[in-house]
Amino acid sequence: MAGRVSLFVTCIVDQLFPDIGLAAVDVLERLGYEVDFPQEQVCCGQPAFNTGYRREAGEVATHCLRALRNAEYVVVPSGSCAAMITHHFGELFASDPERLAETRRLAPRVWEFSKFLLEVAGVEDVGARYDGVVTFHDSCHGLRALQIKEGPRRLLACVKGLTLREMDAAEECCGFGGTFSVKFPAVSGAMARTKIASIQRTGAGAVVGVDASCLMQIGGALSRAGLAIRTLHLAQVLASH
Amino acid sequence: MAEELDGRFRSTLSDEKLQAAVYSGTGLLMQKRQAVVNHDVLPEYQELRDQARALKEHALENLEAYLEQFESQVTAHGGKVIWCRDGDEVAEFFVRLAREKNARLLVKSKSMTTEEIGFNERLERHGLEVVETDLGEYIVQLAKSRPFHIVVPAMNMTRYDIADLFSRSLGIASETVPENQTQIARTVLREKFLTADIGVSGANFLVADSGAVVLVTNEGNGRMATTLPKVHVAIAGIEKIIPRAQDLPVFLKLLGRSATGQPLTVYTSFLSGPRRPGEVDGPEDFYVVLLDNGRTRVLADPGKRESLFCLRCGACLNHCPVYRKIGGHNYPWVYSGPIGSVIGPLYRGLDRDPWLPFASSLCGACAEVCPVKIDLPRLLLDLRSEITERRGRGWQERMGFRIWAWVMGRPRIYEILGRMATLLMRSPASGRWLRRAPAPLNVGPARAWASERDLPPLPRQSFRELWRARAAGRRDHAAR
Numbered sequence: 153m154a155g156r157v158s159l160f161v162t163c164i165v166d167q168l169f170p171d172i173g174l175a176a177v178d179v180l181e182r183l184g185y186e187v188d189f190p191q192e193q194v195c196c197g198q199p200a201f202n203t204g205y206r207r208e209a210g211e212v213a214t215h216c217l218r219a220l221r222n223a224e225y226v227v228v229p230s231g232s233c234a235a236m237i238t239h240h241f242g243e244l245f246a247s248d249p250e251r252l253a254e255t256r257r258l259a260p261r262v263w264e265f266s267k268f269l270l271e272v273a274g275v276e277d278v279g280a281r282y283d284g285v286v287t288f289h290d291s292c293h294g295l296r297a298l299q300i301k302e303g304p305r306r307l308l309a310c311v312k313g314l315t316l317r318e319m320d321a322a323e324e325c326c327g328f329g330g331t332f333s334v335k336f337p338a339v340s341g342a343m344a345r346t347k348i349a350s351i352q353r354t355g356a357g358a359v360v361g362v363d364a365s366c367l368m369q370i371g372g373a374l375s376r377a378g379l380a381i382r383t384l385h386l387a388q389v390l391a392s393h
Numbered sequence: 394m395a396e397e398l399d400g401r402f403r404s405t406l407s408d409e410k411l412q413a414a415v416y417s418g419t420g421l422l423m424q425k426r427q428a429v430v431n432h433d434v435l436p437e438y439q440e441l442r443d444q445a446r447a448l449k450e451h452a453l454e455n456l457e458a459y460l461e462q463f464e465s466q467v468t469a470h471g472g473k474v475i476w477c478r479d480g481d482e483v484a485e486f487f488v489r490l491a492r493e494k495n496a497r498l499l500v501k502s503k504s505m506t507t508e509e510i511g512f513n514e515r516l517e518r519h520g521l522e523v524v525e526t527d528l529g530e531y532i533v534q535l536a537k538s539r540p541f542h543i544v545v546p547a548m549n550m551t552r553y554d555i556a557d558l559f560s561r562s563l564g565i566a567s568e569t570v571p572e573n574q575t576q577i578a579r580t581v582l583r584e585k586f587l588t589a590d591i592g593v594s595g596a597n598f599l600v601a602d603s604g605a606v607v608l609v610t611n612e613g614n615g616r617m618a619t620t621l622p623k624v625h626v627a628i629a630g631i632e633k634i635i636p637r638a639q640d641l642p643v644f645l646k647l648l649g650r651s652a653t654g655q656p657l658t659v660y661t662s663f664l665s666g667p668r669r670p671g672e673v674d675g676p677e678d679f680y681v682v683l684l685d686n687g688r689t690r691v692l693a694d695p696g697k698r699e700s701l702f703c704l705r706c707g708a709c710l711n712h713c714p715v716y717r718k719i720g721g722h723n724y725p726w727v728y729s730g731p732i733g734s735v736i737g738p739l740y741r742g743l744d745r746d747p748w749l750p751f752a753s754s755l756c757g758a759c760a761e762v763c764p765v766k767i768d769l770p771r772l773l774l775d776l777r778s779e780i781t782e783r784r785g786r787g788w789q790e791r792m793g794f795r796i797w798a799w800v801m802g803r804p805r806i807y808e809i810l811g812r813m814a815t816l817l818m819r820s821p822a823s824g825r826w827l828r829r830a831p832a833p834l835n836v837g838p839a840r841a842w843a844s845e846r847d848l849p850p851l852p853r854q855s856f857r858e859l860w861r862a863r864a865a866g867r868r869d870h871a872a873r
Contacts, residue, residue, distance in 0.1 A: 161856050161857075163801070163807075165856060166811075166855050166856040166857055167811050167814075167851070167855055167856075168849050168851065168852070169849070169852070170852050170854065170855055170856035170859050171852075173856040173859075173860075174856070174859060177860075189856075189857070189860045191804065191857065192804055193804070194801045194802070194804055194807050195801045197798075197801070199797070200794050200797065200798060201774070202755060202774065202777070203751075203777060203781065203790075203794065204751075204774070204776075204777030204778040204779075204780060204781035204782075205778075205781055205791075205794040205798075206778050207798075208794045208795065208797065208798035209798075211798045211799075211801075211802055212798050212801040212802060214802075215801065215802040243771075292754070292755070292756035292757055292758070293755075293757070296756075296757040296758075296760075296761060297757070323758075324714055324758075325714045325754050325756035325758070327714065327754055328754065329753070329754025329755055329756070330754075330755075331751075331838075332751070332752075332753065332754045332755070333754075333841075333842065334837075334838040334841040334842055335748075335751055335752075335841075336398075336399070336402065336715075336751075336752055337399065337841045337842065337844045337845045338399050338402045338403045338406055338844075338845065339402050339406070339715055339718050339719055339752070340754070340845065341844070341845025341846060342406045342718045343714050343715075343718060343754070344845070344846060346416075346714075346718075368849055369846065371826065371847075371849065372826065372842070372845075372846030372847045372848065372849065373845070373846050373847075375825075375826035375846070375847035376845070376846050376847045
């Protein structure tokens with residue numbers, strides 16, 4: 153047994169894309185980890201934090217801290233939610249010494265999925281097979297807060313049968329942005345269409361990412377445009393064989 | 394408000410010509426910047442950013458002392474510093490000056506600070522004529538418009554638009570070749586330079602130890618405007634101060650690169666006082682107007698202070714996916730893009746345009762390219778929080794987040810509500826995405842979402858249900 157990890161699956165994966173969570177569990181178990189799912193977990197609080205509701209975000213974040221308290225490693229299949237815990241809980245609890253101390257204990261144990269595989273498990277080749285051409289979307293928070301850039305590409309390079317074809321606007325925001333997507337739907341939608349045009353130019357059959365929320369935005373725009381390009385979380389690609 | 398805004402954005406988004414102009418204009422500036430800041434050509438780029446930030450931090454921490462030093466240097470060189478609280482005081486000074494000098498015509502080089510106070514309109518009200526001499530600003534002035542971009546004021550206009558504009562305003566034949574258009578503007582403006590009574594400029598930097606106004610330009614009009622007329626007045630925000638002339642290289646290396654992808658702009662002018670005895674050119678009178686206009690209020694708030702570090706390079710606009718869609722004119726003030734969404738509310742008050750800091754996906758591309766490392770996403774988040782605290786966002790949203798937070802702290806209730814939503818959504822077994830949510834759910838955010846994108850089908854079971862089923866299966870297996 154390689155060790156024990158707790159999955160913080162995120163509310164969006166829990167409610168909308170459970171397959172991503174199951175895929176992450178598969179990959180981790182295949183690498184010999186014992187995976188635990190702390191049942192009290194719900195959300196990191198990011199929707200409220202990003203919309204300016206700090207008190208509400210603090211309440212949800214407090215619950216999150218409590219739910220993950222006993223975890224040895226926390227693996228999160230989202231760069232954005234992981235960064236919320238590691239980068240923004242500190243701001244949120246700046247004047248609450250007790251929560252701040254809990255945050256400082258938790259944050260170093262929180263790992264975004266691809267970073268965990270590479271930096272903790274120390275594997276690049278997870279023994280996956282995926283036959284097809286894919287392109288990779290860099291999610292903003294993962295890219296800019298957690299420097300997730302080459303990691304997922306290294307993991308994808310080891311997948312048998314897979315060809316990665318980069319898009320020209322890989323680092324350009326998909327337009328999701330949490331409540332931005334519904335406060336400014338026209339702008340958000342236009343950003344998504346720029347993104348899918350870039351995806352389309354690669355000729356890939358699927359777009360891969362490390363954040364379910366971006367994939368929901370891209371997937372929703374692809375579906376609206378009638379395009380048959382799939383959206384896949386990195387965990388889903390790595391779980392296939 | 395939200396619907397009116399959405400309508401405005403939609404009309405910009407459906408203007409294909411405008412969309413192409415902005416996307417390619419900003420895209421070109423992004424490429425040019427990348428070519429001159431990448432590690433191979435400028436290995437010290439990140440250090441320069443740190444140095445520039447540290448210098449700005451230091452200058453603003455000691456602003457009072459440096460401004461006083463600057464004033465005494467300017468005075469020693471025979472110039473005069475005028476302190477102005479706002480645009481009214483600036484206009485008052487100019488009207489008095491024009492009367493004193495019997496002046497009618499002013500020529501102006503590019504200056505966002507003058508745009509900020511509506512300088513031209515204010516002076517025109519007093520019968521004075523102000524002519525913009527930067528080519529882009531001249532075009533904008535003829536079009537009776539306002540700058541679309543901090544650095545490229547007429548980015549939204551194609552050469553055909555400009556041909557029409559020149560033909561209409563100047564009564565000449567249509568001319569679509571950019572070089573010839575420039576020549577037309579030169580001819581008109583040359584006359585203005587030679588007859589102007591007062592030359593007005595902005596300032597990229599105010600150097601405290603030498604009392605110099607530093608202007609960074611590309612067109613040569615800045616030199617003409619500041620040296621040909623008998624009087625030169627530079628207008629600058631107080632935050633433009635830097636301590637020493639020897640600090641300039643750090644900023645000059647960053648500014649041109651970040652703004653237009655130039656290692657150095659074509660002209661870098663050091664203006665430090667009127668013509669001295671024996672000199673052949675330069676103005677007879679030299680003034681520097683130091684403008685506050687909300688800056689000291691921002692300075693007093695340590696959490697917002699870094700917004701004053703801005704060099705006005707425009708890189709955050711070029712890299713902002715929202716700016717690239719909605720363009721400069723949908724921003725309510727002269728400063729657009731991420732920096733505009735921060736300093737607009739800070740200078741003019743949070744109650745004005747409270748939507749502005751929310752019009753960002755918080756992608757962080759702006760902070761990544763800012764030459765002085767202003768943490769724009771953090772500032773936007775802080776402003777959002779201050780605006781919601783003032784109840785600026787309406788009770789429905791507040792109530793929504795209260796309920797949301799209550800639910801998100803109670804896993805059992807969260808799970809039950811999730812099940813209810815799944816039943817109400819009636820997702821097809823095919824796993825196909827939905828055009829819209831069924832009637833009871835097709836409201837608020839779900840409706841806004843579906844106006845642009847399909848909705849993901851809700852799964853039969855949530856992850857936690859699947860997890861429990863899986864764990865139960867394993868227990869059974871182990872028991873057998």
